[in-house]
Amino acid sequence: xxxxxxxxxxxxxxxxxxxxxxxxxxxxxxxxxxxxxxxxxxxxxxxxxxxxxxxxxxxxxxxxxxxxxxxxxxxxxxxxxxxxxxxxxxxxxxxxxxxxxxxxxxxxxxxxxxxxxxxxxxxxxxxxxxxxxxxxxxxxxxxxxxxxxxxxxxxxxxxxxxxxxxxxxxxxxxxxxxxxxxxxxxxxxxxxxxxxxxxxxxxxxxxxxxxxxxxxxxxxxxxxxxxxxxxxxxxxxxxxxxxxxxxxxxxxxxxxxxxxxxxxxxxxxxxx
Amino acid sequence: xxxxxxxxxxxxxxxxxxxxxxxxxxxxxxxxxxxxxxxxxxxxxxxxxxxxxxxxxxxxxxxxxxxxxxxxxxxxxxxxxxxxxxxxxxxxxxxxxxxxxxxxxxxxxxxxxxxxxxxxxxxxxxxxxxxxxxxxxxxxxxxxxxxxxxxxxxxxxxxxxxxxxxxxxxxxxxxxxxxxxxxxxxxxxxxxxxxxxxxxxxxxxxxxxxxxxxxxxxxxxxxxxxxxxxxxxxxxxxxxxxxxxxxxxxxxxxxxxxxxxxxxxxxxxxxxxxxxxxxxxxx
Numbered sequence: 199x200x201x202x203x204x205x206x207x208x209x210x211x212x213x214x215x216x217x218x219x220x221x222x223x224x225x226x227x228x229x230x231x232x233x234x235x236x237x238x239x240x241x242x243x244x245x246x247x248x249x250x251x252x253x254x255x256x257x258x259x260x261x262x263x264x265x266x267x268x269x270x271x272x273x274x275x276x277x278x279x280x281x282x283x284x285x286x287x288x289x290x291x292x293x294x295x296x297x298x299x300x301x302x303x304x305x306x307x308x309x310x311x312x313x314x315x316x317x318x319x320x321x322x323x324x325x326x327x328x329x330x331x332x333x334x335x336x337x338x339x340x341x342x343x344x345x346x347x348x349x350x351x352x353x354x355x356x357x358x359x360x361x362x363x364x365x366x367x368x369x370x371x372x373x374x375x376x377x378x379x380x381x382x383x384x385x386x387x388x389x390x391x392x393x394x395x396x397x398x399x400x401x402x403x404x405x406x407x408x409x410x411x412x413x414x415x416x417x418x419x420x421x422x423x424x425x426x427x428x429x430x431x432x433x434x435x436x437x438x439x440x441x442x443x444x445x446x447x448x449x450x451x452x453x454x455x456x457x458x459x460x461x462x463x464x465x466x467x468x469x470x
Numbered sequence: 471x472x473x474x475x476x477x478x479x480x481x482x483x484x485x486x487x488x489x490x491x492x493x494x495x496x497x498x499x500x501x502x503x504x505x506x507x508x509x510x511x512x513x514x515x516x517x518x519x520x521x522x523x524x525x526x527x528x529x530x531x532x533x534x535x536x537x538x539x540x541x542x543x544x545x546x547x548x549x550x551x552x553x554x555x556x557x558x559x560x561x562x563x564x565x566x567x568x569x570x571x572x573x574x575x576x577x578x579x580x581x582x583x584x585x586x587x588x589x590x591x592x593x594x595x596x597x598x599x600x601x602x603x604x605x606x607x608x609x610x611x612x613x614x615x616x617x618x619x620x621x622x623x624x625x626x627x628x629x630x631x632x633x634x635x636x637x638x639x640x641x642x643x644x645x646x647x648x649x650x651x652x653x654x655x656x657x658x659x660x661x662x663x664x665x666x667x668x669x670x671x672x673x674x675x676x677x678x679x680x681x682x683x684x685x686x687x688x689x690x691x692x693x694x695x696x697x698x699x700x701x702x703x704x705x706x707x708x709x710x711x712x713x714x715x716x717x718x719x720x721x722x723x724x725x726x727x728x729x730x731x732x733x734x735x736x737x738x739x740x741x742x743x744x745x746x747x748x749x750x751x752x753x
Binding site: 208330332363426432433 | 526550554557562564566567569573574581591610612
């Protein structure tokens with residue numbers, strides 16, 4: 199039950215997207231996030247949507263998985279787009295309760311925001327599906343390296359992220375087990391008011407914490423046994439080095455960004 | 471030549487509630503030769519796990535000395551050298567895997583040692599093949615069975631190219647099939663790669679597979695010898711609430727009942743053969 203989380207799970211593969219340098223992928227994700235908000239009319243937005251769908255198809259990840267990650271944020275999408283229906287000018291289409299009105303501008307707004315959120319989620323899903331957690335943390339470690347000057351413990355942060363990601367499924371499984379064990383002892387977790395349900399979580403959280411500390415102790419020992427002593431003098435099996443394809447990806451994205459900016463300026467904005 | 475040598479090792483834990491010192495090792499001396507397969511037996515609290523952590527300097531003796539390949543474990547300048555040579559595999563496979571991808575976890579040890587990337591790749595592939603898990607190199611550990619996870623943990627040690635692997639009850643949390651997988655792997659590593667194995671276990675049937683059995687009781691060594699020698703002393707082991715292999719036990723009891731049977735029987739096969747001989751014997 200709790201194990202059904204698609205968001206942030208790696209799907210091993212050999213596609214061109216998989217093989218891109220994770221640093222490039224992270225950078226491109228940021229660029230995408232910025233440009234999806236620069237795209238202010240349907241022409242420029244169209245380029246962004248085409249880009250994300252092109253990447254989806256090239257990623258070699260089953261489309262089903264993308265739908266799964268979209269389902270997780272379905273509520274947010276519906277909520278924001280419905281809210282947006284009532285904002286914006288233009289001619290009034292429907293009038294509700296005398297004071298709320300859906301306008302043409304509102305509809306455009308809603309469509310826009312939906313496309314934006316969906317593209318955003320899809321693009322970041324591509325990042326997490328095609329990049330292993332270790333690659334991801336590696337890349338972040340490298341991208342954050344300049345922060346070392348400010349005495350930020352970059353390696354330690356990356357190690358913490360790696361371990362956290364590694365233990366998510368383990369702890370979820372454990373939570374399931376503890377819940378079943380408490381249910382078998384007669385714990386009631388489904389009924390009662392909000393406060394009662396929160397209270398019902400305590401007998402689950404306490405054993406979970408206790409066992410997490412025990413795991414942490416074991417893991418620390420296992421890491422020491424394997425000669426872990428921080429980032430000093432450490433090497434990596436997978437060295438990140440940019441290949442021609444990374445340069446190509448950057449150039450291609452740069453070109454598309456220019457196109458987006460051009461369209462955004464040339465065509466009239468769709469948003470009021 | 472002795473690879474690991476412990477001399478009169480004493481060690482005390484501080485008890486949490488009372489802050490009193492409790493001595494768990496009372497002057498243990500033990501030598502392990504290169505290439506040996508030693509099973510270390512004893513029930514809970516016998517000091518066997520404490521002893522295991524002495525071998526790779528996870529714990530340091532209060533009194534006495536531990537040498538690994540001639541290096542004193544107290545000497546901090548050789549700490550990582552010792553830990554590289556003597557790998558420790560723990561009981562719970564879930565708690566010793568660091569990365570979310572099998573091959574990246576196996577690479578963790580060599581990465582810490584500062585091995586060049588291309589060589590790490592080679593070592594990881596070799597280590598995964600050695601434990602027969604190469605096909606799973608891109609999997610996530612949580613999707614594997616207990617026995618498979620434990621073999622990954624062993625591969626993570628092998629990738630550091632150790633001389634010796636100490637396994638602290640590696641099969642305690644596994645099902646019979648996983649236990650078999652892990653035992654096969656350990657035996658193969660010992661035989662084919664000449665890696666010294668120290669297996670801590672409370673399964674007597676696993677101890678029988680070792681070349682030498684050391685029994686610890688109450689912080690001291692009770693007996694030390696080949697499985698045949700050690701399990702011949704059924705009374706001694708029973709006095710200390712220790713088991714013997716089931717086959718040994720059966721033959722021992724039959725003999726106690728006056729049935730003529732050979733002296734020390736270790737494996738089910740030997741047991742069957744002995745009984746067959748007895749029953750086929752012309753009156």
